[in-house]
Amino acid sequence: MSEVYKVAIIGSGPAGMSAASRAAQLKLPHVLLEKTDHLSDTIYKYQKGKHVMATPSQLVLRSDQEFDAGKREDILGRWNKRTEELGVNVKYNAEVKSIKGTGPAIEGSIQKIVTRARDGSTTTTELQRHAPPYAITLTSGEVVMAEAVVLAIGTQGNPNLMRCPGADLPHVTYQLDDPYAVLDEHIIVVGTGDAGIENARGLAEDPAQGNVVTVLNRSPKSANVRESFATAKEPNAKALVEDDAAGKLTIRYETETKAIEPGWITLNTRDGEERIRCDRIIARIGSAPPRGFVEGCGIEFASNDRLAFPTLSPQFESTAPGIFVIGALAGYPLIKHCMNQGYDVIEFINGNTDLKPADEPLLEAKFAGLPGKRSVAEWLELLRTNIAILNGMTTLQLREFMLDSDARFTRAGDTIFEKNDPGSSLFAIADGSVNVRIDPNDPSKVVPIQKGSIFGEVGLISGRRRGATVVAASDCICIEISRNAALKLQSQVPSARRAIERISTERQLLQMFGSGLTPDDVREVVDTAKIMSVRAGDAIITEGADDKDIYVIRVGSMIVEKVVGGKPVFLSYLPAGSYVGEMALIDGGQRTATVRAAIKSEVIKIDGEAFGRVLAAKPALLERARRDMEARRATNAFVESKKDGFSGVVDLYSEQAKFLVSQGLGEATDVLLIDERLCVGCDNCEKACADSHDGLSRLDREAGKSFAHLHVPTSCRHCEHPHCMADCPPNAIHRGPDGEVFIDDTCIGCGNCQRNCPYGVIRMDKVPPKKPSLLSWLLFGSGPGPGEPPYKWSKKNTKYTGDPVADDKLDRKKAIKCDMCAGIEGGPSCVRACPTGAAIRVSPDEFLTVARLENEGA
Amino acid sequence: MATTPATGPAPRRRTGASRERQSTHEGFLVHKNGKWIKISAALALALILLYIFVPLPPHHFGSSWLGYTLGTVGALLILWLTALGMRKRAITPGRWSLKAWTSAHVWLGVLLIVIGTLHSGFAFGWNVHTLAWALMMIVIISGIFGVTAYATLPRALSANRYDAEGAITEKQMVEALRSLDRQLHDAAQPLDRECAMLVDRSLEQDPFTGSIINRLTGRYPGDATREAASELRRLRAHRPRIADDPLDKVDALLTRKEAMLARLRRHLRIKGWLQAWLYIHVPMTFALIAALSAHIVSVFFYW
Incomplete structure (x- = not known):
């Protein structure tokens, strides 16, 4: 000292x-x-x-x-x-x-x-x-x-350490720098998160490495990889299971380590202890x-x-x-x-x-467009005091927060966003007030939102299009909070999270049940409402149960099914923003159908009794709920009546709907489907896609799953909460003005999006050289013709300049995915270029309805 | 049970581009509720009535006003129908739909039978004029065959892809064959020379060989896999039965390979038929345009 x-x-x-x-x-x-x-x-x-x-x-x-x-x-x-x-x-x-x-x-x-x-x-x-x-x-x-x-x-x-006897031996490691440098070893990988899976797959990728790789998994084997590999990303887990099936490596289920000694490891398996060879242990069991x-x-x-x-x-x-x-x-x-x-x-x-701070000039630029000459510090202080959800933030947090957000000044009467605009950001009013138009045809019907409050929370939470047009009621200053900033805010400031949840629940109820209600009417309901997250496939309502609660789908989507003739039959698809469960409340009796999550979802659970009191106090509301219920009942009755033992029409419709949900339609906003009864396999859709986008096709027609003549090709579904956006280092993936999810030019080719996409629709490739025109191909046969040029042709025709920087750019692979032909007049070229009408683009709310049962006799 | 939020009209495109949104779908033959079949049928009827009821010269009908009109319309229509080949390949921006073009192509093409035949005034002979008509008919008939193929074969193509575990793609079929070949190769190791030669022939035969006839008929005489299977079974009948006979495994694998091969060939056969007619339709179109030019030039120069 x-x-x-x-x-x-x-x-x-x-x-x-x-x-x-x-x-x-x-x-x-x-x-x-x-x-x-x-x-x-x-x-x-x-x-x-x-x-x-x-x-x-x-x-x-x-x-x-x-x-x-x-x-x-x-x-x-x-x-x-x-x-x-x-x-x-x-x-x-x-x-x-x-x-x-x-x-x-x-x-x-x-x-x-x-x-x-x-x-x-x-x-x-x-x-x-x-x-x-x-x-x-x-x-x-x-x-x-x-x-x-x-x-x-x-x-x-610090990485979590292994705790069994022998865990301190030098061959027990917690990281792997270069899997390809490890040769001819018996390796045990402990931990089935992404890190463990990536290490195991790297070690066993090339049989020439000669490694014998064993992955230990505490969970039992299951057909659903999400169950047996709960902490890993699904594509990673699937790839691991495939490697296991191909014999590249071994997954041992329901197995843990018991003891480690040099060269050997003793395992605790379901069938007792087992001692196997082991030269190296890689433990990827999380970190504290x-x-x-x-x-x-x-x-x-x-x-x-x-x-x-x-x-x-x-x-x-x-x-x-x-x-x-x-x-x-x-x-x-x-x-x-x-x-x-x-x-x-x-x-x-x-x-x-x-x-x-170094971010001062950035923040100055953010506030530059606002009236009233204030310094950055003064602006931040104004935001913190005026906007309720920002009250709990420190100055540092607020600075960081503002870097991800935008301050906007809007004159009275100007539109802030319009109904059906895509957008997942949240708005907070720092000064002035806004009006929400509740009737698209009548600009005078509005609900005001005052200074300090928020709006746009539905887009933030559900990932769906804006539900209403919002117009500035007076000159106002709003902060547009990006989805990432809003999520961060909610995790940093618990009071903000609660406030956002409460407001969104209240607004959702008011919006769903129409204009007759006031916040006071639903206060008790909102107070008792609980937000629950539901895993894909889990049921919130079970047919035959006696509960009376009502559920509002906040994030994700649900499917309704009912057992008819001993088989579960698909009745309907419920997107975020729907409510479900009112039948048992209004008419009493048991639940008439089962409602389960199509994908990981969030619901607001509303106490049935409390809601019953609101209904009792408001006859108009009860009337409306009854109307909704009757419409619903009519559909159910229709489906059930069609279900007779001979035709199998309903079975087909039901199975097809379930198949589509399993293919990701539950979280899709716009997806390409191919009717195999019409598809002649000409691949004009792929060619059109390639010719509309730098010569690279973003869809693979033949790949992908089919069921009962409906084929879901490998092509982007434009998910509500896109998985690809989750981890993009340069933040290059956005949702465009038409709802399309696209990758901009700042892509660095890291491949994260490709790995995160559960549907395998993103490819990493370099842009091929420009082809000669169609006419010169037709007349003189020059160039490879329509569609994606063959790899060989691209390689031969890439004009390297000799300048390493420029050549590196030519060879740089980028992530490529469907952008729904944004900005191209006429819309998606895959659909326009289909000669027989087999290719269609649909959104689940339009497509997963009984209308199909009526129209097509599917 | 529930309500869904009201769905408004299709959202406006914000990027300035517009787009047709179709959530219900119909095939090219009945596009827009059968718009083009209706138009064609009405035109055909009207032309036939005109031909019957309008007074016209008995000879040289082609030089009458109706003859000229029909001829001009017919020639332009032929050029427009040919333009489908361009439309299909030129993926330009715009609110066009290839399905609408195909629909119009099919039904206006059928209408051409009426236009062309009426234009001839039923005067047939051994000359360039009738040659043009005959070529036109060949093109149209091959087209009708193509439409029939388009309307019926996709179902068969799709059905062939399904088995108990779901649908597989062409690529997966080829991969399955390769995997069976690898397994056959391993399983055939313990066999004697004679049997091994048979299996080897199956392994060496490329599943894609065969002429266009083989492909379109789905018949492949001299298929080494089938021969190997039957020959092995024949040889085996004369041998003493032993436990764990390696021939059992080979036999099972050959049977599976035969089934997969049959499936792939059925797939290729259907795909072949979906394309084969174009090899008549398209070259004949160009022959037709040549004959048509000769016809037009000759009628104006040598009249």
Whole structure:
């Protein structure tokens, strides 16, 4: 304990390294503590040659280290060199065990730590905070003293370790850098999440590697991979099961490890113990988030939510005075943000309080179009005070939040969005008010929404088109919150989440049951409503049950089926925004049909009794509900009457509907179907697709499943909540103005979307060279003709320039998917180019109806 | 049981492009409720009535006003019908539908029988004029055959793809054959030379060989797989029965291969018929256009 550093930085990732570099540049006495023997472990662990992105591109980098998009190796190399040049005092292999203040106890500053046990019970311990300087104890027992601590440890946490005897042997590992470097080994992979599956498949990909790979799975084998591999993405799990079936590797179900010894492993299986050969164990059994450790330092989190971040001052100071939190742990996962914060936090610690954050110019631009000359800080303050759901946010969170959102000024009478526009963003009114038009034909019928409230929440939640037109009632300032920002807001600020849920439930009810109701009428119903999430295939209502609750589908979709003649028959399809379950309430008696989720869905469960009271008080509403019910009954009666033993018409219709739902129609908005009774197999649809889009077809007609003459080709379904959008590093996937999901030019070809798409409709390919015109093909036979050119032709005709940058661009593969021919007059060319009318595009609400049973005698 | 939110009119395209939205579907023959069959039938009837009731010269009907009109309309119609080949391949933007074009092509093409024949005034002979008419009829009849194929064969094509486990694609059929071949190769290892040669011939035979006749009839005399199966069974009948005879496995695999081969060939046969008529229809069209040009030139120069 010879020296008390001015600042100790824990973690040498982009944030910590940038902070240490600044400290070195300012000649502050500092130390950088790194757990491993190299800098920036998270990026170090990226697979070899990975292209690292530098987003958001408009953000200016402010750091003593340089950073630009490029290969992992180049970036790490530059950082290492620069760190050395600057003379940063790095202490490697220094894992921090605890951080404690050594000064006097701070009066009234007590940290409450709530730990949650597996059974749901919680225990609260209290921790008295002490003033700096801090004593940082390392796992080696060494103690480092510092006046200020910068915590930049990221969210990676520590991998969960194996606990059986022998788990500490050196061949038990928790990561795999290069699966192709492992040869001729017996390998056991523990853990059936995505990481484990990817490792196992990589190790067994090429039989020439000679590896014998065994994957241990605690769950029993099931035909449904979602059950046997609950934590993995479905395509990954399916691929693993296929590899198992092909004999590339072995999956052992209902199996756990019992003991490990060099060269061997003992397994606990359903049929008793078994000892098999094992040269290497790769355990990918998740990681513990660093929250426990962080709380133990006296740092408070914004909420008990699993995704919550620490509460921080605008200068990144946590509730423990002198401990600063930056980087991913503070809620900023992007490298550029991290590096900027590293720079800023050292400036703050060094007393430079006038420093404006690096995102200042970005935010200035966001607010530039608004009336009233206010500074960024004033605007943020105005938003926080005026908008109810933003009240609980810290300035830092608000800044980050605004980077993903837009501020808009709308003059009175102007339209903010129109009914049936696609859009998944949420709007909040900072100033002024808006009107929601409830009758498209009569602009005078409106429902006002006041300052401070939100609108557009239906699009956010259900992913469906806007339900009504919203017009500015007075000059107003609205914040358009992107879906990602809204989700983040809900996880950061629990009160915001509750407010959004409540408002959406209330509005949903009012909208569904018409204008006669006021918020007061449904108060009790809203108070007792519960939001439940339902897994695909699970039933919310079971035929013959006695309950009386009503369900409103908030996200996803449901199918209604009923047992007729001993077989479940498909009755109808319910998209998000429908309600179900009123029959039992109005008429009494048991449930007449079963309602189950077509895909993972969310429903609002409304207490039947409470709703019954609303119905009793409002005869008009009861009348309406009865009308809806009668219409529904008529459909059911129609289906049932058609169901006679001979024709099988209903069976076919029912089975076909179920098949389509299993093919993803339940979450689709627009999908291509092919009627096999008309399809002559000319592939003109594919050719038309290729010719409309740079020569690459985005659909595979022949592939995909068929049932009873209906074929679902491999082509995008334009899902309500697209899986492909979930993890796109450059955020290149959007929903276009016509509802199409498309990939823009910023695609970096990482392939995440391809892996995330459960329907396999995204391909990675490079754009072929331009073909000669159709006329020169027809007359002179030049070029490959209509449709996608053969690979050979493309290869031969690609004109390389000799300039490596330009040639690299020509060869760069990009993600390619259907964009519904957006912007092309006439619409999707697959349908236009079908000579026989076999190709049709449908949306499930239009297609999965009994109308088909009537029209087509299907 | 439930209500669904009201669905408004089809949403307006925001990108400025418009689009026809069809959620119900009908085949090309009855496109738009049989619009083109109705138009063609009405025109055919009207023309026949005109021909019967309008007083016209008994000879050289072609040079009468109705003859000229029919001839001009017929010639232009032939050119327009030929343009389907372009329309199908030129995927230009616009509110066109190939289905509508096909529908019109079919029914106006049939109407051409009436137009062309009336234009001839039933004066046939051994000359270029009748040649043009004859070629036109060949094109139309081959087209009618094609329409029949389009209307009936897709069901058979689709039905052939289904088995107990669902539908498989052409690619999957070929893959299944390859996999059976691999298994046959392994299973045939313990066999003696004579039997192994038989299996080998089945393995070596390319399932895609065969002439156009083989493909369209679905008959492949000299198919090595069938021969191998029957020959092996014959040989086996003369041998003592033993346990775990490797021939059992080979026999089972050959039977499966035969079935899969038959299925693939049925698939190719149907696909073949869906395309074969075009090899008459299209070349004859060009011959027709040539003969038609000669006809037009000759009537104007040598009248």
